[in-house]
Amino acid sequence: DSGVTQTPKHLITATGQRVTLRCSPRSGDLSVYWYQQSLDQGLQFLIQYYNGEERAKGNILERFSAQQFPDLHSELNLSSLELGDSALYFCASSTRTGESYEQYFGPGTRLTVT
Amino acid sequence: AQKITQTQPGMFVQEKEAVTLDCTYDTSDQSYGLFWYKQPSSGEMIFLIYQGSYDEQNATEGRYSLNFQKARKSANLVISASQLGDSAMYFCAMKKNDYKLSFGAGTTVTVRA
Numbered sequence A: 001d002s003g004v005t006q007t008p009k010h011l012i013t014a015t016g017q018r019v020t021l022r023c024s025p026r027s028g029d030l031s032v033y034w035y036q037q038s039l040d041q042g043l044q045f046l047i048q049y050y051n052g053e054e055r056a057k058g059n060i061l062e063r064f065s066a067q068q069f070p071d072l073h074s075e076l077n078l079s080s081l082e083l084g085d086s087a088l089y090f091c092a093s094s095t096r097t098g099e100s101y102e103q104y105f106g107p108g109t110r111l112t113v114t
Numbered sequence B: 001a002q003k004i005t006q007t008q009p010g011m012f013v014q015e016k017e018a019v020t021l022d023c024t025y026d027t028s029d030q031s032y033g034l035f036w037y038k039q040p041s042s043g044e045m046i047f048l049i050y051q052g053s054y055d056e057q058n059a060t061e062g063r064y065s066l067n068f069q070k071a072r073k074s075a076n077l078v079i080s081a082s083q084l085g086d087s088a089m090y091f092c093a094m095k096k097n098d099y100k101l102s103f104g105a106g107t108t109v110t111v112r113a
Helices: none
Strands: A005-007 A010-013 A019-024 A031-038 A042-050 A053-057 A064-068 A074-078 A087-094 A109-113 B003-005 B010-014 B019-021 B024-026 B033-039 B046-052 B064-069 B074-079 B088-095 B101-103 B107-112
Touching (some): A019 A087, A019 A109, A042 A074, B003 B088, B003 B101, B010 B019, B024 B074, B033 B064, B046 B064, B046 B074, B074 B088
Parallel strands (some): A010 A109
Antiparallel strands (some): A005 A019, A019 A074, A031 A042, A031 A087, A042 A053, A064 A074, B003 B024, B019 B074, B033 B046, B064 B074, B088 B107
16 A cells, blocks of 8 residues: 555546546655556656645646645546546655655546546 | 657566566666556556666665666666566656656566466
């Protein structure tokens, strides 16, 4: 158990809908990262927050947004869902940023868009 | 852009034997970190081992060791004394000071009894 929690574990929804994925980082970790894992694109970084502020953006679509709250939990909002958004979405956390700090991953949320 | 290459899509290894998973990376930065993660069929990503670009000694964590050859830009993972529970997908990843992990395509390891 990494100490990172994600809810829900599974989500099935229809095209055009909007969903919210939730992540609670490990106790004391200020950085939260979101990744998407799909069969065609592999594991891709989406976005990072550090202590409530956005720090870095990766291949995140405009239909997607995220935020980190004062209690450090984070939410990833996916809207106008398309079939291609079906993927495993991971949240990860680390104590600090920087190249030497490992990231601990949550169990992931498997999103299926039908 | 940083690129991580794992050339072995899948590997079979006999129980109790060692296996080496290849990883090469491409960066012009001097400071970076290299990581290996394990993803079992259940889906979670488990951190295994870390190697810093300035570390002179190869990292080891239990049965995992990282064969770091900086000049060749390779960071191969060695799993010794393979166990059935080692069957999983293994990802090599790199992180620079831009915070994100960049992953390779992964190698599936199947341990045979």
